Amino acid sequence: DAKTTQPPSMDCAEGRAANLPCNHSTISGNEYVYWYRQIHSQGPQYIIHGLKNNETNEMASLIITEDRKSSTLILPHATLRDTAVYYCIVTSNSGGSNYKLTFGKGTLLTVNP
Amino acid sequence: NAGVTQTPKFRVLKTGQSMTLLCAQDMNHEYMYWYRQDPGMGLRLIHYSVGEGTTAKGEVPDGYNVSRLKKQNFLLGLESAAPSQTSVYFCASRLDGYTEAFFGQGTRLTVV
Numbered sequence A: 001d002a003k004t005t006q007p008p009s010m011d012c013a014e015g016r017a018a019n020l021p022c023n024h025s026t027i028s029g030n031e032y033v034y035w036y037r038q039i040h041s042q043g044p045q046y047i048i049h050g051l052k053n054n055e056t057n058e059m060a061s062l063i064i065t066e067d068r069k070s071s072t073l074i075l076p077h078a079t080l081r082d083t084a085v086y087y088c089i090v091t092s093n094s095g096g097s098n099y100k101l102t103f104g105k106g107t108l109l110t111v112n113p
Numbered sequence B: 001n002a003g004v005t006q007t008p009k010f011r012v013l014k015t016g017q018s019m020t021l022l023c024a025q026d027m028n029h030e031y032m033y034w035y036r037q038d039p040g041m042g043l044r045l046i047h048y049s050v051g052e053g054t055t056a057k058g059e060v061p062d063g064y065n066v067s068r069l070k071k072q073n074f075l076l077g078l079e080s081a082a083p084s085q086t087s088v089y090f091c092a093s094r095l096d097g098y099t100e101a102f103f104g105q106g107t108r109l110t111v112v
Helices: none
Strands: A007-013 A018-021 A033-039 A046-048 A062-066 A070-075 A084-092 A107-112 B004-007 B010-013 B017-026 B031-037 B043-052 B054-057 B064-068 B073-078 B087-094 B107-111
Touching: A007 A018, A018 A033, A018 A084, A018 A107, A033 B004, A046 A062, A046 A070, A062 B064, B004 B087, B010 B087, B017 B031, B017 B087, B031 B073, B043 B064, B043 B073, B073 B087
Parallel strands: A007 A107, B010 B107
Antiparallel strands: A018 A070, A033 A046, A033 A084, A062 A070, A084 A107, B004 B017, B017 B073, B031 B043, B031 B087, B043 B054, B064 B073, B087 B107
16 A cells, blocks of 8 residues: 655644645555544544545545645534544555555644634 | 444453454444554554455554454454553454445553
8 A cells, every 4th residue: 555644733723624634645546545533542433535536525525636646635614523633544445455454643633712 | 233343342451361352343344454553653453354254464463363253253362461462452344445444442451
Protein backbone atom coordinates (compact mmCIF):
# COMPACT_ATOMS: atom_id res chain seq x y z
CA ASP A 1 0.00 0.00 0.00
CA ALA A 2 1.13 3.55 -0.68
CA LYS A 3 2.35 5.55 2.31
CA THR A 4 0.45 8.57 3.54
CA THR A 5 1.60 11.75 5.26
CA GLN A 6 -0.69 13.78 7.50
CA PRO A 7 -0.04 16.70 9.83
CA PRO A 8 0.04 15.50 13.44
CA SER A 9 -2.50 18.05 14.64
CA MET A 10 -4.88 20.78 13.51
CA ASP A 11 -7.31 23.18 15.14
CA CYS A 12 -10.65 24.38 13.87
CA ALA A 13 -13.29 26.75 15.21
CA GLU A 14 -16.72 25.32 15.85
CA GLY A 15 -19.06 25.95 12.93
CA ARG A 16 -16.25 26.46 10.46
CA ALA A 17 -15.11 24.03 7.81
CA ALA A 18 -12.30 21.67 8.78
CA ASN A 19 -9.95 20.79 5.93
CA LEU A 20 -7.69 17.85 6.65
CA PRO A 21 -4.90 17.20 4.13
CA CYS A 22 -3.28 13.92 3.21
CA ASN A 23 -0.31 13.36 0.96
CA HIS A 24 -0.06 10.05 -0.90
CA SER A 25 2.42 10.79 -3.65
CA THR A 26 3.22 7.10 -4.34
CA ILE A 27 -0.40 6.07 -4.88
CA SER A 28 -0.93 3.64 -7.74
CA GLY A 29 -3.78 3.49 -10.21
CA ASN A 30 -5.88 0.88 -8.42
CA GLU A 31 -5.52 2.27 -4.92
CA TYR A 32 -8.38 3.97 -3.10
CA VAL A 33 -8.19 6.69 -0.48
CA TYR A 34 -10.09 5.91 2.73
CA TRP A 35 -10.74 8.16 5.71
CA TYR A 36 -11.56 6.96 9.21
CA ARG A 37 -11.73 8.77 12.51
CA GLN A 38 -11.27 7.71 16.11
CA ILE A 39 -13.05 9.63 18.84
CA HIS A 40 -11.26 9.40 22.17
CA SER A 41 -10.64 5.71 22.87
CA GLN A 42 -13.47 4.30 20.77
CA GLY A 43 -13.06 2.02 17.78
CA PRO A 44 -12.36 3.85 14.51
CA GLN A 45 -15.32 4.92 12.41
CA TYR A 46 -15.45 4.94 8.62
CA ILE A 47 -16.05 8.35 7.04
CA ILE A 48 -15.64 8.20 3.28
CA HIS A 49 -13.54 6.78 0.46
CA GLY A 50 -12.80 7.52 -3.18
CA LEU A 51 -10.69 6.57 -6.19
CA LYS A 52 -10.31 9.68 -8.32
CA ASN A 53 -13.58 11.57 -8.33
CA ASN A 54 -14.63 13.83 -5.51
CA GLU A 55 -17.04 12.19 -3.13
CA THR A 56 -19.61 13.51 -0.67
CA ASN A 57 -21.78 11.86 1.93
CA GLU A 58 -23.70 12.96 4.99
CA MET A 59 -20.53 13.21 7.07
CA ALA A 60 -17.94 14.79 4.82
CA SER A 61 -16.53 15.54 1.39
CA LEU A 62 -13.41 14.07 -0.12
CA ILE A 63 -11.45 16.07 -2.65
CA ILE A 64 -8.76 14.16 -4.57
CA THR A 65 -6.33 16.10 -6.74
CA GLU A 66 -6.23 15.34 -10.44
CA ASP A 67 -2.84 13.63 -10.16
CA ARG A 68 -4.19 11.70 -7.12
CA LYS A 69 -1.07 12.48 -5.10
CA SER A 70 -2.99 14.21 -2.35
CA SER A 71 -6.48 14.56 -0.96
CA THR A 72 -8.44 16.69 1.49
CA LEU A 73 -11.19 15.62 3.82
CA ILE A 74 -13.67 18.40 4.44
CA LEU A 75 -16.01 18.56 7.41
CA PRO A 76 -18.26 21.42 6.30
CA HIS A 77 -19.47 22.62 9.70
CA ALA A 78 -17.27 21.22 12.43
CA THR A 79 -18.78 20.62 15.86
CA LEU A 80 -17.13 19.81 19.18
CA ARG A 81 -18.08 16.16 18.61
CA ASP A 82 -15.83 16.10 15.56
CA THR A 83 -12.75 16.35 17.79
CA ALA A 84 -10.95 13.10 16.96
CA VAL A 85 -7.93 11.55 15.29
CA TYR A 86 -8.47 11.34 11.53
CA TYR A 87 -6.72 8.63 9.54
CA CYS A 88 -6.05 8.70 5.82
CA ILE A 89 -5.42 5.24 4.36
CA VAL A 90 -4.50 4.25 0.84
CA THR A 91 -5.18 0.67 -0.14
CA SER A 92 -6.01 -1.42 -3.14
CA ASN A 93 -9.21 -3.40 -3.42
CA SER A 94 -7.72 -5.89 -5.81
CA GLY A 95 -6.59 -8.47 -3.33
CA GLY A 96 -3.24 -10.06 -2.61
CA SER A 97 -1.30 -8.39 0.18
CA ASN A 98 -3.56 -5.38 -0.21
CA TYR A 99 -6.30 -6.99 1.82
CA LYS A 100 -4.56 -5.33 4.73
CA LEU A 101 -5.91 -2.12 6.19
CA THR A 102 -2.90 -0.29 7.58
CA PHE A 103 -3.25 2.83 9.75
CA GLY A 104 -0.68 5.58 10.23
CA LYS A 105 -0.61 8.05 13.12
CA GLY A 106 -3.33 10.30 11.73
CA THR A 107 -4.20 13.93 12.45
CA LEU A 108 -5.60 15.02 15.79
CA LEU A 109 -8.32 17.54 14.95
CA THR A 110 -9.37 19.72 17.86
CA VAL A 111 -12.55 21.71 17.36
CA ASN A 112 -12.61 24.73 19.64
CA PRO A 113 -15.71 26.57 20.92
CA ASN B 1 -27.75 -6.40 14.58
CA ALA B 2 -24.89 -6.08 17.07
CA GLY B 3 -22.13 -5.36 14.54
CA VAL B 4 -18.69 -6.23 15.89
CA THR B 5 -18.52 -7.43 19.49
CA GLN B 6 -15.32 -7.94 21.44
CA THR B 7 -15.06 -10.06 24.56
CA PRO B 8 -13.85 -9.25 27.18
CA LYS B 9 -13.78 -5.46 27.43
CA PHE B 10 -11.17 -5.37 30.18
CA ARG B 11 -8.66 -7.89 31.46
CA VAL B 12 -5.64 -7.96 33.75
CA LEU B 13 -3.14 -10.77 33.24
CA LYS B 14 -0.02 -11.80 35.06
CA THR B 15 3.16 -12.22 33.06
CA GLY B 16 3.25 -15.68 31.53
CA GLN B 17 -0.49 -16.29 31.63
CA SER B 18 -2.42 -17.06 28.48
CA MET B 19 -5.75 -15.78 27.24
CA THR B 20 -7.95 -15.56 24.17
CA LEU B 21 -9.76 -12.50 22.93
CA LEU B 22 -12.94 -13.12 20.96
CA CYS B 23 -14.21 -11.01 18.10
CA ALA B 24 -17.68 -11.80 16.77
CA GLN B 25 -19.48 -10.17 13.85
CA ASP B 26 -23.02 -10.77 12.67
CA MET B 27 -22.77 -9.06 9.27
CA ASN B 28 -21.54 -12.09 7.29
CA HIS B 29 -18.27 -10.30 6.58
CA GLU B 30 -15.40 -12.12 4.91
CA TYR B 31 -12.49 -10.02 6.18
CA MET B 32 -11.57 -9.67 9.83
CA TYR B 33 -8.65 -7.88 11.51
CA TRP B 34 -6.94 -7.59 14.87
CA TYR B 35 -5.11 -4.39 15.82
CA ARG B 36 -3.34 -3.10 18.88
CA GLN B 37 -3.12 0.52 19.92
CA ASP B 38 -0.60 1.77 22.44
CA PRO B 39 -0.98 5.15 24.17
CA GLY B 40 -0.55 8.05 21.76
CA MET B 41 -0.03 5.73 18.81
CA GLY B 42 -1.99 4.71 15.77
CA LEU B 43 -3.41 1.25 15.21
CA ARG B 44 -0.97 -1.50 14.28
CA LEU B 45 -2.18 -4.58 12.46
CA ILE B 46 -1.46 -7.85 14.26
CA HIS B 47 -3.16 -10.50 12.10
CA TYR B 48 -5.97 -10.58 9.61
CA SER B 49 -8.20 -13.07 7.81
CA VAL B 50 -9.79 -12.93 4.38
CA GLY B 51 -12.14 -15.83 4.96
CA GLU B 52 -13.07 -18.77 7.13
CA GLY B 53 -10.07 -20.99 7.74
CA THR B 54 -7.50 -18.45 6.52
CA THR B 55 -5.23 -16.13 8.49
CA ALA B 56 -2.24 -13.95 7.68
CA LYS B 57 0.36 -11.91 9.56
CA GLY B 58 0.19 -8.16 9.85
CA GLU B 59 2.80 -5.67 11.04
CA VAL B 60 3.30 -6.93 14.60
CA PRO B 61 2.37 -10.65 14.77
CA ASP B 62 5.02 -11.87 17.23
CA GLY B 63 3.62 -13.22 20.49
CA TYR B 64 0.10 -13.66 19.08
CA ASN B 65 -1.79 -16.43 17.35
CA VAL B 66 -5.16 -16.32 15.64
CA SER B 67 -7.83 -18.66 14.39
CA ARG B 68 -10.86 -18.27 12.14
CA LEU B 69 -12.67 -21.58 12.43
CA LYS B 70 -16.06 -19.97 11.93
CA LYS B 71 -16.74 -17.09 9.57
CA GLN B 72 -18.31 -14.95 12.25
CA ASN B 73 -15.53 -15.35 14.83
CA PHE B 74 -11.89 -14.28 14.86
CA LEU B 75 -9.89 -15.29 17.94
CA LEU B 76 -6.67 -13.66 19.12
CA GLY B 77 -4.52 -15.70 21.50
CA LEU B 78 -1.67 -14.74 23.76
CA GLU B 79 0.19 -17.89 24.79
CA SER B 80 2.52 -16.30 27.34
CA ALA B 81 1.61 -12.71 28.10
CA ALA B 82 4.32 -10.08 28.51
CA PRO B 83 4.09 -6.52 29.87
CA SER B 84 4.89 -5.27 26.36
CA GLN B 85 1.52 -6.63 25.28
CA THR B 86 -0.31 -4.19 27.51
CA SER B 87 -2.46 -2.32 25.03
CA VAL B 88 -5.94 -1.72 23.71
CA TYR B 89 -6.94 -4.32 21.15
CA PHE B 90 -9.41 -3.59 18.38
CA CYS B 91 -11.12 -6.00 16.07
CA ALA B 92 -12.61 -5.01 12.72
CA SER B 93 -14.52 -6.66 9.92
CA ARG B 94 -15.59 -5.77 6.42
CA LEU B 95 -17.59 -7.44 3.72
CA ASP B 96 -14.89 -7.37 1.06
CA GLY B 97 -12.03 -5.24 -0.24
CA TYR B 98 -14.36 -2.56 -1.55
CA THR B 99 -16.34 -1.71 1.53
CA GLU B 100 -15.77 0.06 4.82
CA ALA B 101 -14.51 -1.65 7.93
CA PHE B 102 -16.54 -1.81 11.14
CA PHE B 103 -14.70 -1.79 14.43
CA GLY B 104 -15.45 -3.17 17.85
CA GLN B 105 -15.21 -1.05 20.97
CA GLY B 106 -11.90 -2.49 22.05
CA THR B 107 -10.42 -4.70 24.77
CA ARG B 108 -8.19 -3.02 27.30
CA LEU B 109 -5.52 -5.53 28.37
CA THR B 110 -3.01 -4.96 31.13
CA VAL B 111 -0.17 -7.41 31.75
CA VAL B 112 1.51 -7.04 35.13
